[in-house]
Amino acid sequence: xxxxxxxxxxxxxxxxxxxxxxxxxxxxxxxxxxxxxxxxxxxxxxxxxxxxxxxxxxxxxxxxxxxxxxxxxxxxxxxxxxxxxxxxxxxxxxxxxxxxxxxxxxxxxxxxxxxxxxxxxxxxxxxxxxxxxxxxxxxxxxxxxxxxxxxxxxxxxxxxxxxxxxxxxxxxxxxxxxxxxxxxxxxxxxxxxxxxxxxxxxxxxxxxxxxxxxxxxxxxxxxxxxxxxxxxxxxxxxxxxxxxxxxxxxxxxxxxxxxxxxxxxxxxxxxxxxxxxxxxxxxxxxxxxxxxxxxxxxxxxxxxxxxxxxxxxxxxxxxxxxxxxxxxxxxxxxxxxxxxxxxxxxxxxxxxxxxxxxxxxxxxxxxxxxxxxxxxxxxxxx
Amino acid sequence: xxxxxxxxxxxxxxxxxxxxxxxxxxxxxxxxxxxxxxxxxxxxxxxxxxxxxxxxxxxxxxxxxxxxxxxxxxxxxxxxxxxxxxxxxxxxxxxxxxxxxxxxxxxxxxxxxxxxxxxxxxxxxxxxxxxxxxxxxxxxxxxxxxxxxxxxxxxxxxxxxxxxxxxxxxxxxxxxxxxxxxxxxxxxxxxxxxxxxxxxxxxxxxxxxxxxxxxxxxxxxxxxxxxxxxxxxxxxxxxxxxxxxxxxxxxxxxxxxxxxxxxxxxxxxxxxxxxxxxxxxxxxxxxxxxxxxxxxxxxxxxxxx
Numbered sequence: 001x002x003x004x005x006x007x008x009x010x011x012x013x014x015x016x017x018x019x020x021x022x023x024x025x026x027x028x029x030x031x032x033x034x035x036x037x038x039x040x041x042x043x044x045x046x047x048x049x050x051x052x053x054x055x056x057x058x059x060x061x062x063x064x065x066x067x068x069x070x071x072x073x074x075x076x077x078x079x080x081x082x083x084x085x086x087x088x089x090x091x092x093x094x095x096x097x098x099x100x101x102x103x104x105x106x107x108x109x110x111x112x113x114x115x116x117x118x119x120x121x122x123x124x125x126x127x128x129x130x131x132x133x134x135x136x137x138x139x140x141x142x143x144x145x146x147x148x149x150x151x152x153x154x155x156x157x158x159x160x161x162x163x164x165x166x167x168x169x170x171x172x173x174x175x176x177x178x179x180x181x182x183x184x185x186x187x188x189x190x191x192x193x194x195x196x197x198x199x200x201x202x203x204x205x206x207x208x209x210x211x212x213x214x215x216x217x218x219x220x221x222x223x224x225x226x227x228x229x230x231x232x233x234x235x236x237x238x239x240x241x242x243x244x245x246x247x248x249x250x251x252x253x254x255x256x257x258x259x260x261x262x263x264x265x266x267x268x269x270x271x272x273x274x275x276x277x278x279x280x281x282x283x284x285x286x287x288x289x290x291x292x293x294x295x296x297x298x299x300x301x302x303x304x305x306x307x308x309x310x311x312x313x314x315x316x317x318x319x320x321x322x323x324x325x326x327x328x329x330x331x332x333x334x335x336x337x338x339x340x341x342x343x344x345x346x347x348x349x350x351x352x353x354x355x356x357x358x359x360x361x362x363x364x365x366x367x368x369x370x371x372x373x374x375x376x377x378x379x380x381x382x
Numbered sequence: 383x384x385x386x387x388x389x390x391x392x393x394x395x396x397x398x399x400x401x402x403x404x405x406x407x408x409x410x411x412x413x414x415x416x417x418x419x420x421x422x423x424x425x426x427x428x429x430x431x432x433x434x435x436x437x438x439x440x441x442x443x444x445x446x447x448x449x450x451x452x453x454x455x456x457x458x459x460x461x462x463x464x465x466x467x468x469x470x471x472x473x474x475x476x477x478x479x480x481x482x483x484x485x486x487x488x489x490x491x492x493x494x495x496x497x498x499x500x501x502x503x504x505x506x507x508x509x510x511x512x513x514x515x516x517x518x519x520x521x522x523x524x525x526x527x528x529x530x531x532x533x534x535x536x537x538x539x540x541x542x543x544x545x546x547x548x549x550x551x552x553x554x555x556x557x558x559x560x561x562x563x564x565x566x567x568x569x570x571x572x573x574x575x576x577x578x579x580x581x582x583x584x585x586x587x588x589x590x591x592x593x594x595x596x597x598x599x600x601x602x603x604x605x606x607x608x609x610x611x612x613x614x615x616x617x618x619x620x621x622x623x624x625x626x627x628x629x630x631x632x633x634x635x636x637x638x639x640x641x642x643x644x645x646x647x648x649x650x651x652x653x654x655x656x657x658x659x660x661x662x663x664x665x666x667x668x669x670x671x672x673x674x675x676x677x678x679x680x681x682x683x684x685x686x687x
Contacts, residue, residue, distance in 0.1 A: 096417060097417060097418070099463040099464065101463070101464075104502075104503070104504070105504055106463050106504065106506075108418055108419060108463075108506065110417045110418050136657075137657065140655070140656050140657070140670070141655070141656065141670060142655035142656065142657070144655075144657060145417070249684055275657070275659070276658060276659035276660065277652065277653075277657070277658045277659075278652055278658065278660065279466070279467060279652040279653060279658065280466060281461075281463070281464055281465055281466040281467070282464075283464045290463055290464035292461070292466075292467070294652075294653075294658070297658075297660075299659070304660065305649070305650075305660070306650065307648055307649060307650045308468070308487075308489035308490045308493070308650065309487075309489050309490075313649070313663075323662075326664070326665070327659070327662070327665075330664075330665060
């Protein structure tokens with residue numbers, strides 16, 4: 001009935017998400033040697049890496065993933081990109097199929113091809129977000145071949161970083177990642193500690209001067225991990241949040257924040273895990289064909305839940321804002337009770353009305369001030 | 383030195399077989415390829431009211447025609463190439479592979495394009511998608527079909543099923559309500575349903591005109607006219623959301639268990655495959671877990687009705 005059987009026949013395409021079970025190789029590489037490796041890699045391939053594109057308010061640099069052709073163009077010490085890396089897998093506009101008309105008849109063409117791509121410098125939360133998208137796009141009853149082709153043809157090099165003051169990845173337990181990448185680099189002073197997670201990455205890397213990690217290197221890595229863990233300044237209490245959200249479904253808090261919301265959809269555009277889309281068709285300019293395209297949509301836009309005849313199931317700003325929070329924190333059928341928010345706070349930075357998840361969730365929790373169990377935080381995750 | 387040995391031309395990334403091969407769409411396979419539609423010819427259109435038309439579609443390819451199997455209650459994605467896609471519930475007999483009947487109201491972009499399509503035009507369908515009414519589970523019981531307005535379209539499929547297996551079901555009631563007498567669809571089939579399918583049909587309208595001689599009022603007032611054994615009755619309810627509440631609450635009061643009442647929800651699906659989230663109700667996809675829900679699940683879904 002569905003696509004999964006079909007895909008299984010063509011190749012073992014589902015291996016990517018089982019990568020967590022693969023053995024990982026740990027090596028150490030000096031930073032100069034690593035630059036040589038990146039240089040060789042990007043020279044002959046389409047590669048995207050973090051580059052400064054603008055300067056924001058307060059003189060802070062704004063980074064984006066942009067095409068790179070040499071290691072010198074990449075800002076390895078960037079903080080975080082404004083948009084997420086999801087657009088490499090879910091482009092804003094994507095052609096699903098193409099029709100060509102002829103003599104009162106038409107032919108449909110469906111193409112799943114994707115060019116090979118290298119992504120450099122993804123943060124652990126970005127990689128976690130892609131793992132989450134894998135869950136949604138590939139593990140349902142109808143796996144998406146468009147996504148699969150892109151995912152299989154992308155080589156991901158991850159890098160860890162010290163969190164920004166408003167990141168809350170640790171609260172979502174997404175500040176570390178152990179699968180979903182080909183190569184992961186941890187900065188330990190003048191060297192990178194490499195976690196090699198694919199044979200392809202290893203076969204490229206073994207041409208370079210790799211060292212076995214020494215005792216000091218291991219200590220430095222653990223030190224680095226600890227430092228990252230302890231430098232999170234923003235924390236959100238998410239324990240028991242799904243049940244809490246169910247209880248607070250009719251809370252006036254939603255309308256309060258909904259009144260601020262401009263329904264512009266900026267949050268969904270920069271979110272690394274927002275994947276809702278809309279499908280539309282348009283004629284070619286020569287009227288000899290048409291294409292069916294999907295484009296990313298946001299549940300905050302007014303007509304998201306509108307049906308034929310004009311009835312809107314979520315007419316108010318507050319309803320739509322609530323829905324987005326439910327989708328992200330209540331979890332949903334596809335990944336049972338798993339919260340798809342990774343805690344990067346991109347939505348908070350992009351929001352024009354200054355709404356961010358930390359404030360909304362804290363507000364919800366504090367509304368029940370009388371109930372001390374809801375307000376007092378649970379012990380730290382270890 | 384290492385740079386000299388290390389060459390990484392563009393095709394190197396393709397060396398491993400991870401460049402996905404485009405599937406062979408010409409091959410007729412058992413599994414449905416969900417991104418490609420079946421070509422359908424519009425063989426006939428019937429105007430059944432001022433707003434609704436019944437379309438008879440025939441899948442062009444004979445092999446695909448046999449492969450297209452659906453169950454009562456499921457829907458398909460109808461695509462008018464160039465205009466777009468819309469989810470439409472199937473209202474035909476599922477044992478008849480020759481024709482697919484779709485009852486469509488002119489409401490939006492795609493359906494308007496469909497209304498302009500002439501006989502012989504070719505459209506595309508994907509599907510079937512979604513859950514179906516559990517017709518086997520209802521065997522040996524009474525069946526209560528409640529339809530309001532255009533809700534008769536999804537009810538027609540289980541009605542055909544029941545007429546094909548009439549001896550397996552006990553009493554079958556069809557309660558059908560509409561705003562005006564002219565909006566009672568499929569009135570030409572009323573006699574067939576009553577006499578051939580042995581269905582007890584009751585119709586009611588809200589706003590009668592001069593020619594109307596039947597009952598007047600809301601659909602719930604029909605329940606007073608007959609009695610049924612609530613322990614051995616299944617209900618299928620289709621119609622506007624406000625009708626669900628009244629009918630299901632009434633039937634709940636009569637003693638029909640909530641998991642024996644089935645409703646069909648309406649949302650605007652864009653993919654039909656649980657990806658686009660346009661049809662999500664709470665944490666449930668109407669396209670995967672629905673459109674047919676038992677009333678118990680719908681009650682627990684927030685924003686469902």
